[in-house]
Amino acid sequence: MTLRAAKPERRGLDTMVQRKWATACLAGLCLALVAGCNEPAGESAEEAAPPAQTFEWTLVTTWPKNLPALGTAPEKLAVLVDEMSAGRLSIKVYGDGELVPAFGVFDAVSAGNAEMGHGAAYYWRGKLPVAALFTTVPFGMTAQEMNAWLHYGGGLELWQELYAPFNLVPMAAGNSGVQMAGWFNHEINDVTDMQGLKMRMPGLGGAVIDGLGAAAVTLPGSEIFTSLQTGVIDATEWVGPYNDLAFGLHEAGTYYYYPGWHEPGAMLEAIVNKEAYDSLPSDLRAILVTATRAVNQDTLDEFTARNNAALTTLVREHNVQLRRLPDDVLARLREGSEAVLDGVATDEISRRILDSYRAFHDEVQAYHAISEQAYINARTATGPNANAADEPG
16 A cells, blocks of 8 residues: 555655756756857857968978879878868979979078978988988888888888988878880890999989999989980989880880889888977877878879879880890999998997898898788789780780
């Protein structure tokens, strides 16, 4: 009896509480509406917040404007940053010679005359010999291996330390993958054919061919075609089929040699003026770093996707003579590369960078011997194109 009598009393209590709760909510809603109606125009929470700071940057490059992959990489970077930041960081890109000459990019960004630059670290070998390691090393690491060293092997931190005295923050910003050995106007049958050769080849590769009796010349991309066509140089390396076809180098050179022993994974760089970088809020710095990492991979993907079609066009439509460098020539180039690499260790930081590079190279090469290399060897040996190295397409 007691329990049955308690139930209606409980229901009455619940109903009373619900009514009071509903009345309180309604009162609160009314107060909110009144407050909103009485709020002065233009004083909402969003409108009262200060406008987000915006930044307008200049980016100078070592590449001709809109050159496929190399020249379009910084353009893609600018678009990504603009979209990811909703226009808060806007970057205007200038090609080689539009604001500064190709080889003036490093100094321009260091001095703050431009906030950003895009190029290749081996172009600054004259002032920083060890910088070449952050582009490529003859018979060194591939693009995949370079990315791993930089982002998970301590390479990026060493690169940042190297550039810090120059007021620069470096980032990986593209990779060509394995390049071609270059364009020649006569055949290379043995090492003696290298002697006296005037060849456009920057970086450590240039120092190696100097040791074989050739004369390495460093030229920006915009000067290569005319120099080869007019005989200022006898040979040139540039990148690979995709870019070389765009440059029309088949109209100036006869023989196209592989493999690209001198640039097995040429890393492009973005450099940022340190004061400009530090002036950005943390979210814009994160956007810049993330966009650069995206362009770094995208550039390699583009080269990988386009190179073979371009090589097919060069060989089948333009009758380019595709040749493999003889084994004895490659052996001499490999021998010379080790001596040249030793020569970059001119100070304490250079020695640390070289030691780090070599240690990582040894480890990743050991694993790739039973993974990437072993697989590619097996695929080649058992596949339908086992003997088609000189027949692209």
